[in-house]
Amino acid sequence: MSAPRPHFTLSGLAQGARAALPAFPGFIVFSMAFGTAAAQKGLSLGEALGLSAFVYAGASQMVGLEVWQRVWSPTTILTIMTVTAVVNARMILLGATLQPWLKNEPKARSALNLFLVTEAGWLIGTRYYNEGGRNTGMLLGLGTTLWLLWLVSTLIGYFAGALVPEPRRFGLDLVMPIFFSVMLVPLWKGARPALPWLVAGLVSLIVHALVPGYFFIIAGALAGVIAGMLLE
Incomplete structure (x- = not known):
């Protein structure tokens, strides 16, 4: 029996939000660690939230902090753009794997889905797709939920920065790699x-x-x- 064709429903949004729950611990800790590091680096709250909202890539955001400057020059701007592009280049491959699922979606909704893709969301969504799920609303609900969580946790981490002077000392940088490793198990x-x-x-x-x-x-x-x- 062939799998159903890709489709979009509002119930899929709720299904995606529920499916995001296993990723909450990793997202909360990682984004809080970024918020803390951003505060200690001297970024304003608007700058920290802007990076989480529009870059929305934990590794790139952390790497970007390493080259962040209070006074920008064309060289430093080019450097941070290049670093972000290199670190996020993996998203090209993740997006390509979603093409069979999203190819018939309206372009605006596809663009939003692809903007919201993260490794954790891709792993959860790919597992759902491999099990026969075709509701694109699930992917959108999943991505939107994780994005909102990322912003809220960045905000909390920013104000809690003074309480955790050295995030790496507590192993917070290992949370996401461990989460990815666990999520790969069902794909074996x-x-x-x-x-x-x-x-x-x-x-x-x-x-x-x-x-x-x-x-x-x-x-x-x-x-x-x-x-x-x-x-x-």
Whole structure:
């Protein structure tokens, strides 16, 4: 029996909001850590919330803080743009995997869905899709819920900054990697399909050790894609 065609319903929004619940702990802790770090870096509340609202990428936001300047020059602007683009380049691959699901959606709704995509949301949404779900409202409800949570938690973290002087000292930077690892477990389909994961991870580690900067993210992603193509 063939899977239903992609469709959008309001009930899917509520389903997506419920599906987002497992991601709440990781999102809350990570975004609070960013809010705390942003406050300690000297960003205003508007700047911190603006980064969470429009960049909406924890790794990029944290990396961006490392090169943040109080007085901007064309060089520093180009640097932070480049760093953000490199770190977020992985979203190109995530977006491509959603094409079969969103290809018949109105362009405005597709754009909103793709803006709201995160790794956690992609993992939850992909699992739903692989199990036969086709309601695009679920993806939108999932993404919107996590985005709102991200903003609220950034706000809380910003004002709590004085209470946690060193977020990394408490291992807050490990919450999201651990969450991603746990979420990958349901996607396990055997050793052979997992080989691209292994290749991507090894290439990322090697490039990270040999090449300064953030090129290891792109190198790992491309290596995983190539490995997957060769296996097929």
